[in-house]
Amino acid sequence: MTTEAKTDPGRYQPAEFEARWRERWERDGINRTPDHVPGRENRYQLTMLPYPSGDLHVGHWWAMAPSDALARFYRMRGYNVMFPMGFDAFGLPAENAAIKGGRHPRDWTDANVERMRGQLRAMGAMFDWDREVDSSQPDYYRWTQWWFLQLFHRGLAYRKDALANWCPSCNTTLANEQVVDGRCERCDTEVVQRQMEQWFFRITQYADELLANDDLDWPEHVKVMQRNWIGRSEGAEFTMRVQGQDGVEFRVYTTRPDTAFGMTFAVLAPEHPLVETITTPEQREAVREFVERVRRATEIERLSTEGPVEKRGVFTGAHAINPFNGQPVPIYLADYVLTSYGTGAIMAVPGQDQRDWDFAKAYDLPIVRTVQPPADWPDEAYTGDGPAINSQWLDGLHKADAIQRAIQWLEGQGIGERKVNYRLRDWLISRQRYWGAPIPILYCERDGVVPVPEHDLPVELPYDVQFLPTGQSPLALSEEFVNATCPRCQGPARRETDTMDTFMCSSWYFMRYVDPQNPEAPFSSAAAQAWLPVDQYTGGSEHATMHLLYARFFYKVARDMGLVPGDEPFTRYYSQGQILGPDGRRMSKSRGNVVAPDDQVERWGADTFRAYLMFLGPWDQGGPYDVDGIVGVFRWLSRVWAVVTDPPALVDAPDAARDLRITTHSALKKVGEDYDAKRFNTAIAAMMELTNALQRLRDQGQADRATWYEAVRLLLLMAAPACPHIAEELWERVGGTYSVHQQSWPDFDPALTVRDTVEIAAQVNGKVRARILVPAEASEEAAREAALADEHLASQVTGKQVVRVVYVPGRLVNFVVK
RNA sequence: GCCGGGGUGGCGAAAUCGGCAGACGCAGCGCACUCAAAAUGCGCCGGGCGUGAGCCCGUGCGGGUUCGAGUCCCGCCCCCGGCACCA
Numbered sequence: 065m066t067t068e069a070k071t072d073p074g075r076y077q078p079a080e081f082e083a084r085w086r087e088r089w090e091r092d093g094i095n096r097t098p099d100h101v102p103g104r105e106n107r108y109q110l111t112m113l114p115y116p117s118g119d120l121h122v123g124h125w126w127a128m129a130p131s132d133a134l135a136r137f138y139r140m141r142g143y144n145v146m147f148p149m150g151f152d153a154f155g156l157p158a159e160n161a162a163i164k165g166g167r168h169p170r171d172w173t174d175a176n177v178e179r180m181r182g183q184l185r186a187m188g189a190m191f192d193w194d195r196e197v198d199s200s201q202p203d204y205y206r207w208t209q210w211w212f213l214q215l216f217h218r219g220l221a222y223r224k225d226a227l228a229n230w231c232p233s234c235n236t237t238l239a240n241e242q243v244v245d246g247r248c249e250r251c252d253t254e255v256v257q258r259q260m261e262q263w264f265f266r267i268t269q270y271a272d273e274l275l276a277n278d279d280l281d282w283p284e285h286v287k288v289m290q291r292n293w294i295g296r297s298e299g300a301e302f303t304m305r306v307q308g309q310d311g312v313e314f315r316v317y318t319t320r321p322d323t324a325f326g327m328t329f330a331v332l333a334p335e336h337p338l339v340e341t342i343t344t345p346e347q348r349e350a351v352r353e354f355v356e357r358v359r360r361a362t363e364i365e366r367l368s369t370e371g372p373v374e375k376r377g378v379f380t381g382a383h384a385i386n387p388f389n390g391q392p393v394p395i396y397l398a399d400y401v402l403t404s405y406g407t408g409a410i411m412a413v414p415g416q417d418q419r420d421w422d423f424a425k426a427y428d429l430p431i432v433r434t435v436q437p438p439a440d441w442p443d444e445a446y447t448g449d450g451p452a453i454n455s456q457w458l459d460g461l462h463k464a465d466a467i468q469r470a471i472q473w474l475e476g477q478g479i480g481e482r483k484v485n486y487r488l489r490d491w492l493i494s495r496q497r498y499w500g501a502p503i504p505i506l507y508c509e510r511d512g513v514v515p516v517p518e519h520d521l522p523v524e525l526p527y528d529v530q531f532l533p534t535g536q537s538p539l540a541l542s543e544e545f546v547n548a549t550c551p552r553c554q555g556p557a558r559r560e561t562d563t564m565d566t567f568m569c570s571s572w573y574f575m576r577y578v579d580p581q582n583p584e585a586p587f588s589s590a591a592a593q594a595w596l597p598v599d600q601y602t603g604g605s606e607h608a609t610m611h612l613l614y615a616r617f618f619y620k621v622a623r624d625m626g627l628v629p630g631d632e633p634f635t636r637y638y639s640q641g642q643i644l645g646p647d648g649r650r651m652s653k654s655r656g657n658v659v660a661p662d663d664q665v666e667r668w669g670a671d672t673f674r675a676y677l678m679f680l681g682p683w684d685q686g687g688p689y690d691v692d693g694i695v696g697v698f699r700w701l702s703r704v705w706a707v708v709t710d711p712p713a714l715v716d717a718p719d720a721a722r723d724l725r726i727t728t729h730s731a732l733k734k735v736g737e738d739y740d741a742k743r744f745n746t747a748i749a750a751m752m753e754l755t756n757a758l759q760r761l762r763d764q765g766q767a768d769r770a771t772w773y774e775a776v777r778l779l780l781l782m783a784a785p786a787c788p789h790i791a792e793e794l795w796e797r798v799g800g801t802y803s804v805h806q807q808s809w810p811d812f813d814p815a816l817t818v819r820d821t822v823e824i825a826a827q828v829n830g831k832v833r834a835r836i837l838v839p840a841e842a843s844e845e846a847a848r849e850a851a852l853a854d855e856h857l858a859s860q861v862t863g864k865q866v867v868r869v870v871y872v873p874g875r876l877v878n879f880v881v882k
Numbered sequence: 883g884c885c886g887g888g889g890u891g892g893c894g895a896a897a898u899c900g901g902c903a904g905a906c907g908c909a910g911c912g913c914a915c916u917c918a919a920a921a922u923g924c925g926c927c928g929g930g931c932g933u934g935a936g937c938c939c940g941u942g943c944g945g946g947u948u949c950g951a952g953u954c955c956c957g958c959c960c961c962c963g964g965c966a967c968c969a
Contacts, residue, residue: 284886288886288964288965289886291885292966295965299969318969319968331969401969422967679894679907680894681894684887685887687894687895688894690893690894690908692909693893693908699907702922706922749895749907750905753905825902827902827950830949831950832902835902867949868949870901876901876902878949878950880949
């Protein structure tokens with residue numbers, strides 16, 4: 065005897081068929097994308113690849129499910145769409161797990177990749193798994209190392225002893241891009257400065273080209289973020305002599321050479337190499353103390369605008385000559401001048417610069433205005449335009465002209481010239497960690513820095529190492545790894561033990577997808593020509609000044625090497641918003657507001673979960689995940705199931721069918737336009753409306769056979785990109801040929817997107833007084849009469865003078881009366 | 883401070899070449915079906931006044947343009963994201 069409840073065969077039960085269809089698609093290989101398909105244009109749709117943390121979270125679904133719908137839509141539109149997936153598998157969490165005494169990063173990562181592959185499959189996305197990449201596998205990082213060598217040979221990779229951002233918690237250096245508000249982007253620990261030998265990529269060489277992003281079809285805010293980050297500024301650099309010390313001079317950078325006559329002091333960064341040289345004996349102790357204090361200060365303290373300003377500088381006792389007027393000015397050190405920008409030294413013009421103004425006030429230094437401020441200007445620096453004053457031969461000139469004249473003068477004197485500076489710094493790629501691609505460099509006592517020959521790649525990570533948080537790469541502790549032979553002199557050499565920033569792996573992964581198994585090259589030229597650049601990239605905008613900038617840099621280098629077509633990697637980029645926890649805050653385990661996608665899928669099915677994420681709101685907006693709302697989408701799909709599997713009585717009555725046809729074709733038009741514009745929420749809403757219309761007909765008990773089937777088949781085709789499983793299942797049940805995902809996107813009939821009779825508003829002085837039914841093509845005369853036939857409206861018009869009538873066909877008729 | 887985006891029902895949101903504000907959905911209320919519940923279906927669902935027909939108000943705030951403004955213009959307020967001692 066069984067007490068189990070019998071399942072109702074007529075009910076929508078996704079668990080009964082979703083997995084089955086996924087297996088079938090995989091078996092049939094319908095998602096494989098050859099490089100060329102006759103009659104189909106290639107289209108490369110890309111969504112950012114995940115880090116294999118071990119669990120797919122809602123954010124991944126939020127990013128990938130709509131992206132998949134888009135890829136599917138374009139496939140139906142006739143393109144040969146490549147939609148690949150992979151794993152950005154190097155990085156700290158794996159290594160931290162090892163340090164905590166867990167598993168080896170290799171094993172930890174492999175297990176996570178395995179698990180996440182399964183979770184990604186449950187999404188039902190059209191990923192082409194034949195193209196999967198895993199950046200931690202030797203056959204991938206071999207080519208990451210190859211890229212390093214190319215950059216090295218092109219003079220774009222160099223080694224420098226410099227102050228570097230150091231995260232004391234991650235025990236590694238960080239690129240500038242990975243320091244957010246003075247803290248580590250990963251772990252939020254305060255970053256300190258450390259003097260170290262590090263490898264850098266010369267991304268600044270491409271600064272101007274990276275800045276020129278206007279024409280990219282990218283969200284404006286992301287382009288602006290990149291422009292701000294690169295931060296181009298135009299000005300001049302010139303030499304200042306130190307008074308009384310022959311041959312001792314320094315360079316200053318300014319964007320306002322026109323104000324130089326107002327220079328009343330000069331400032332060097334505390335780390336400036338000349339500090340020792342110029343400091344007078346009386347000031348030595350004070351300077352030493354100040355430099356020491358700055359050295360100890362963290363970046364946060366240093367950049368803070370808080371705090372008493374007078375503690376922030378010290379007089380060196382030396383003076384420099386202002387070349388413009390020959391006057392000596394005192395040289396100070398101050399922490400607001402940064403060694404890493406410009407020349408690390410400035411001319412201070414308090415009259416036209418607020419920082420200089422504040423400093424001058426605090427140290428009781430003179431202030432000379434060299435630009436005439438407006439009459440009511442308060443007691444502060446004036447940075448606006450105006451005629452030059454107190455500036456000898458510049459007097460009377462306005463800003464732009466005065467700047468040009470000053471630069472010409474500097475050039476004429478041979479002491480300075482025009483100069484462009486960038487806020488962007490070179491990309492520091494060394495990481496003192498194990499779980500990354502080793503930098504393919506050897507240090508030989510005789511030959512110095514020697515690149516590993518290409519045929520010796522990959523430089524493989526040894527498996528057997530000790531994971532200790534020493535602040536040195538664990539590779540340094542591995543004798544077997546460190547000791548090598550110099551390829552030039554065959555003498556003993558030492559391997560570089562730092563690994564590369566994982567952003568390096570992700571800077572070119574989209575190029576590897578085009579030819580992922582190639583053992584001879586990162587990819588073939590033919591494959592690159594077939595697929596690159598990426599037609600549509602989607603991902604989070606938190607990568608605006610990291611991944612997206614690095615990838616553009618890499619692509620430009622690849623272009624210069626003749627490897628890829630075009631100048632930009634991502635023709636179109638779209639950044640989805642961020643999905644938040646139900647409480648409206650970022651999902652995190654510690655807050656306990658994490659929604660597990662696996663649970664949602666188990667409860668509602670993959671289609672419902674996908675469609676609900678698309679239905680939540682505009683994709684670029686993001687927002688809280690409302691756990692309760694999903695039932696609405698499930699109900700919708702249940703209604704789709706019901707109308708398809710249990711139709712009304714079907715008869716031949718084509719005359720009565722026009723209304724449904726118009727509803728269907730209007731929906732088809734709208735859904736197609738919405739998918740194309742990534743307005744998934746309104747696309748789903750339009751499909752719901754069509755479903756509701758079918759439901760009403762079903763309740764009425766009867767429908768025209770041909771029209772009904774047209775509506776049902778079109779609905780399933782429309783739903784296929786968003787809800788691939790139920791679309792396939794029902795498509796089969798209505799006798800469609802397999803696979804629904806290989807069907808063409810249907811054309812709507814424009815004649816069937818307008819109704820014959822429309823309800824329009826009848827207004828008096830712009831206020832709606834009635835709603836009337838008129839033929840869609842009604843003349844103004846007819847519309848006016850129809851409106852006046854309405855008793856209520858007529859009563860508002862009678863006895864008054866009609867000054868004017870405004871008629872907007874299909875919308876309204878408005879009587880303007882006095 | 884500068885730059886970008888945004889403020890619309892109880893909630894997520896629709897509607898911007900100026901043309902019926904609130905499509906679609908959640909929650910809520912009522913009804914049908916049911917012994918009951920669930921599920922499902924139907925109806926209502928911005929606020930105020932009115933028995934009703936209907937009237938008035940309403941898209942962050944204050945002005946303006948217009949026959950007509952969520953949408954355009956001027957001046958503000960607030961929220962989110964980015965940058966911020968870069969000379």
